[in-house]
Amino acid sequence: MAGGQVQLTQESYDRLQKELAQLHARRAELRDEVALTRSYGDLRENVGYHAAREALSITESQVKAVEDKLAHATIVAAATSFHEVALGVPCTVRVEATGEVIHYTVVEAHEVKLVDDGISASSPIGEALLYARIGDECLAETPRGLLTMTVLSIG
Numbered sequence: 086m087a088g089g090q091v092q093l094t095q096e097s098y099d100r101l102q103k104e105l106a107q108l109h110a111r112r113a114e115l116r117d118e119v120a121l122t123r124s125y126g127d128l129r130e131n132v133g134y135h136a137a138r139e140a141l142s143i144t145e146s147q148v149k150a151v152e153d154k155l156a157h158a159t160i161v162a163a164a165t166s167f168h169e170v171a172l173g174v175p176c177t178v179r180v181e182a183t184g185e186v187i188h189y190t191v192v193e194a195h196e197v198k199l200v201d202d203g204i205s206a207s208s209p210i211g212e213a214l215l216y217a218r219i220g221d222e223c224l225a226e227t228p229r230g231l232l233t234m235t236v237l238s239i240g
Contacts, residue, residue, distance in 0.1 A: 093158045094173040097196055101158075105151045108144060115141040154195065167240030170214045172206060178214065178223070178234040186237065191215050210234075 093101070119141055122134035161172055170176045175190045188202045191211045197203040204211045210232065213225035217236045225232045 089157060091154050091158050091195070092161045092172060092193055093154075093196075095160055096173070097192075097199070098155070098158055098160055100199065101151055101155055105148065105155065108148045108151060112141065112144045112148060115144055169216050169218045170236065170239055171216070173200075174240055175202065176214060176217075176236055176240075177238045178236055181222075181233040181235060187234075189214060 115137055118137040119134065122131060122137050125131055125133065128134055167174060170191055172191055172193065175188060177186060177188050179186050189204045189210070190200050190202050191206050191214055192200050192203045194205040194207055197205050204214075206212065206215055209225040209227050213223040213232075213234070214236070217223050219236050219239055221236050223234045223236065225234065
């Protein structure tokens, strides 16, 4: 991440805080496991030791990534009125070419997997929808071509 500002809702910030606490607990467990397996003797043939070290390394990377996000987080207020599509606010759109109705929640890229129907604010569709109002026609340049959507509902 290297210091870039991250916009988070309070809910997302709290979720990351909880994840960080879980990672700290996991890291402590892994440190104990590394110490225990080290005591078994010859490290060249100690598979348990090497597995514990690798798991500890992965967990350390995850801790650093979450700490970096939290350190560079800007809390954005959750929308209280739904006049336009905003971060964390669900919306429903109709794809004009097919008539298909799709539900999206525009979020930051790192939150997409954490939210039902999440779509990144930096994706073409997310950029097109962000700040749109009900009835607005939004155009998104996607890899499959120009996509025209109409915002049906927000919130």
